[in-house]
Amino acid sequence: MHRLAITLPLILCSLNAYSEESFWDNLQVHGFASQAVIKTSDNRFFGDSPDTSFDFTEIGINASLPVNPQILLAGQLLARRAGDMYDGTPTLDYGLADMTFASSAEQRWGVRLGRIKNSLGIYNETRDVPFTRPGIFLPQVIYYDKVRNLMLSTDGLMFYGESYHDDRGTLSLTLGGGQSVIDDNVAWAFLGNDFGGELEPDGVAGLFRFWYTTPEERLQLGVSGALVSMQFEPGQYSPLSAGTTDLFFWIVSFQYGAEDWTLTAEYAGEPIKWRDYQSPFSPDRDVTAESYYLQGAYRLRPDLQLLLRYEEGYADRNDRDGVQSSAMTGGAIPPFNSFSKIWTAGLRWDIDQHWMVRAEYQRHQGTFILSSKENPDPGQPQADWNLWAVQAVFRF
Amino acid sequence: MDRRLNSVPTVNFAPARTGRFLRRLLMGWVLACGPFTLAAQELIVNEAAPQQSMSRNEARLCFTMRLPTWENRIPVKVFVLPDDHPVHRQFTKSILGLFPYQLRQVWDRQIFSGTGQAPITVATEQEMIERVATTPGGIGYVGSGANHPQVRVLEVR
Numbered sequence: 001m002h003r004l005a006i007t008l009p010l011i012l013c014s015l016n017a018y019s020e021e022s023f024w025d026n027l028q029v030h031g032f033a034s035q036a037v038i039k040t041s042d043n044r045f046f047g048d049s050p051d052t053s054f055d056f057t058e059i060g061i062n063a064s065l066p067v068n069p070q071i072l073l074a075g076q077l078l079a080r081r082a083g084d085m086y087d088g089t090p091t092l093d094y095g096l097a098d099m100t101f102a103s104s105a106e107q108r109w110g111v112r113l114g115r116i117k118n119s120l121g122i123y124n125e126t127r128d129v130p131f132t133r134p135g136i137f138l139p140q141v142i143y144y145d146k147v148r149n150l151m152l153s154t155d156g157l158m159f160y161g162e163s164y165h166d167d168r169g170t171l172s173l174t175l176g177g178g179q180s181v182i183d184d185n186v187a188w189a190f191l192g193n194d195f196g197g198e199l200e201p202d203g204v205a206g207l208f209r210f211w212y213t214t215p216e217e218r219l220q221l222g223v224s225g226a227l228v229s230m231q232f233e234p235g236q237y238s239p240l241s242a243g244t245t246d247l248f249f250w251i252v253s254f255q256y257g258a259e260d261w262t263l264t265a266e267y268a269g270e271p272i273k274w275r276d277y278q279s280p281f282s283p284d285r286d287v288t289a290e291s292y293y294l295q296g297a298y299r300l301r302p303d304l305q306l307l308l309r310y311e312e313g314y315a316d317r318n319d320r321d322g323v324q325s326s327a328m329t330g331g332a333i334p335p336f337n338s339f340s341k342i343w344t345a346g347l348r349w350d351i352d353q354h355w356m357v358r359a360e361y362q363r364h365q366g367t368f369i370l371s372s373k374e375n376p377d378p379g380q381p382q383a384d385w386n387l388w389a390v391q392a393v394f395r396f
Numbered sequence: 397m398d399r400r401l402n403s404v405p406t407v408n409f410a411p412a413r414t415g416r417f418l419r420r421l422l423m424g425w426v427l428a429c430g431p432f433t434l435a436a437q438e439l440i441v442n443e444a445a446p447q448q449s450m451s452r453n454e455a456r457l458c459f460t461m462r463l464p465t466w467e468n469r470i471p472v473k474v475f476v477l478p479d480d481h482p483v484h485r486q487f488t489k490s491i492l493g494l495f496p497y498q499l500r501q502v503w504d505r506q507i508f509s510g511t512g513q514a515p516i517t518v519a520t521e522q523e524m525i526e527r528v529a530t531t532p533g534g535i536g537y538v539g540s541g542a543n544h545p546q547v548r549v550l551e552v553r
Contacts, residue, residue: 064513067466069471074510095508103464105454114532117509125509132504162462166453214495215453259495295548302480302496353478 024065031061034130036391042382044374046145047083049387056391057081057088058128070110072098073221078128082145085372093117093128094153108157109161115181117153119209120224121251121266124151130393134264134297134307135346136360137389138222142251142268142315148373150228150250154178154205174209180228196238199245202231218257225250232277243277260299267292269317290317307346307360310337313368314339322366329378336383340368354394362387398452437487439550440525440542442534444470449551456492458535460502461512466533474515477538483521487537491552 037058040049054375062076065347075095081088094112103110117125120377126132127143144151156178163171180201209224230245251268270289274282293311300306315318315338322338348358366380375381439455446468450458457463463472477484481497488496506512518524521538528534529546542549 027515028507028508030514032508060508062508062510066464066471066513070467072510072513076510078507096510098511103462105451105457105463108462112511119509125511126505129504129508132508133502137410164453164457164462166451183429188459197478216455218496243444299497352478 008232013166027062027065029061029063030130032058032131032393032394032395033060034058034391034393036136036389038387038389040388041386043364043370043385044083046085046376046385049083053083053266054104056389058130060093060129062093065233070103074098080128081372082084085145085371092393104165107161107163109159112158112160112176115153115155116176116178118151118207118226120151120207120226121268122220122222122255122264127152130391131350131356131395134295135309135344135360136346136391137344137362139266139291139293139295139309139311139367140342141293141311141340142266144369146369146373149181149183151180151226153181154179154207156204158207169212169214172209172211172213174207174224176208177204177206180205180226182230195232195240196235197240198233198235200233202229202244220253220255220257222253223250229289239279240282241276241278243282243376244275245272246275247272258259262297264295264297265293274380290314303350305348305350307344307348309342309344311342311344311393312340315368333378334381334383336366337378337381338368341365341368342369354396356393356395357391358393359390360388362389400433436455436540437483437491438540438542439535439537439538439552440528440547441493441536441550442528442532443546443548444468444532445535445548445550447550449553450490452493453553456494459488459492459499459515461506461515470533473517473531473534475524475531475534477521477524478517478519479538483537483539486539491537532533 016163018166034057038046038049038053038056042050043082044050046061047053057080059079060076062131063075064072065075066072066106076093077090078093079088079090080086083111092115094115094117096112096116098112100108100110101381106178119125120273121142121263124144127138127148127338131211135182154176155206156176160174161172182199195388206227207225209222211220211222213220226249226250227228228247232240232243234240234242247270249268249270251266256263268291272287275284291313293308293309295309315322316325318343319325322335325338326333344360346358346360348356350356364385364387366383370381373379403421439450445466456462459474460473465471480501485496488494488499503514507514516527518527523535524538525542525544525547528536528537530543
């Protein structure tokens with residue numbers, strides 16, 4: 001009894017001492033929640049916006065745990081409600097093991113395994129984390145919300161390497177592949193309807209990212225891209241045959257950050273091939289979509305930021321005014337459905353380390369960025385429309 | 397003072413910028429000599445850290461959470477003050493050569509894509525010294541005068 005009385009506290013003590021060093025202490029949990037209110041003059045965007053929409057909600061929670069300094073386990077659950085496009089069902093946003101094989105003050109390389117966010121452009125990796133975005137909405141001509149899942153994440157493997165230099169800066173390369181995560185918004189975006197079948201990933205999607213940053217991170221230059229193939233599995237009553245859609249999405253990125261302002265520009269090209277659908281709705285064709293934006297952010301104070309952006313996106317770079325593709329449908333789809341030209345002005349206030357609010361105004365010409373799932377009648381949309389939105393964000 | 401001079405760009409190609417440069421220089425000089433001295437920021441480490449000095453590049457890698465271990469394989473544990481703390485702003489700018497919003501962007505990208513972790517935020521400089529002192533592999537910073545037997549000031553080259 002005496003011995004127990006002595007050893008028990010000792011064991012507890014040593015357990016306690018161990019737990020101070022145990023890896024559970026390094027568990028980190030972070031999260032966020034946002035709610036937006038959206039009003040448009042015409043056209044449905046993130047819900048019933050002509051009548052004021054509250055259907056844009058983002059809730060995320062993540063955890064990360066280093067098993068040792070070389071291995072990090074991390075995962076995030078995301079519930080996102082976005083009009084008729086997403087209903088808020090929680091999904092695994094990412095879930096991965098990050099293994100660093102070598103790291104020093106000169107270089108670092110390793111591999112990520114699992115569901116990995118695609119590092120496309122400047123914003124894609126954290127596109128659903130509201131305070132990492134410059135505005136309430138990312139530039140829609142590149143970071144489409146009508147078809148976000150295709151570019152969102154990959155179930156697979158990603159190699160990364162970084163080289164650091166005092167004077168020259170940082171070079172980093174990411175190369176990987178796996179299966180793209182696809183949902184029925186993809187069918188609506190690339191086929192214009194779900195056509196009673198399933199559009200599924202066909203083979204392995206490839207991803208790359210090559211990035212340069214100056215030593216003090218003022219200037220960033222990068223190129224990134226994804227190569228994706230999809231196969232259509234027709235249902236019993238589907239008017240389409242088992243066709244394929246292949247696309248190569250690539251982005252050139254530029255960002256310069258000074259103390260008070262940040263200038264960002266990106267250009268994206270997207271050659272798309274449709275094959276073997278054997279249907280007048282979806283003939284064999286090759287089209288290259290093209291888009292770009294220029295964005296300036298000015299910090300009036302560290303907690304107060306102005307945003308100004310201009311963006312243009314075209315469904316087909318050889319038919320910028322959309323006249324040919326409209327003619328192909330006998331005028332059923334208006335020409336302005338093939339392009340979007342958008343001016344955005346916004347103001348963001350970071351109230352404290354947990355809360356942020358912002359407001360945004362957009363002037364749209366064209367309806368290329370609209371979801372056909374939200375606007376199923378192609379004759380309905382208006383070419384020129386306005387958008388007002390406010391958003392409140394909480395993070396921890 | 398030395399460090400502040402180092403952080404000022406040496407290439408001046410516009411008269412307006414030269415004016416700003418001189419103004420900043422003057423302001424720095426006034427601040428350094430005035431009664432409310434904004435002393436040079438000090439990078440502090442736990443006594444277990446092997447090195448005596450650190451390059452700016454290494455310091456940046458540490459505070460952007462890209463250097464997981466010290467040379468003696470002890471995990472690096474980074475402590476920071478809140479984003480809007482004056483010492484954090486000063487340290488970020490004059491020692492790391494970064495703007496506080498850039499650090500926040502780097503951390504957020506890592507935290508919310510599962511590719512890294514956030515540094516541990518402490519509320520005060522006193523807490524910073526305590527935590528670095530009691531954490532093997534700990535690294536942080538103070539405005540000046542980290543007098544603690546388990547804490548060492550590291551020179552940033």
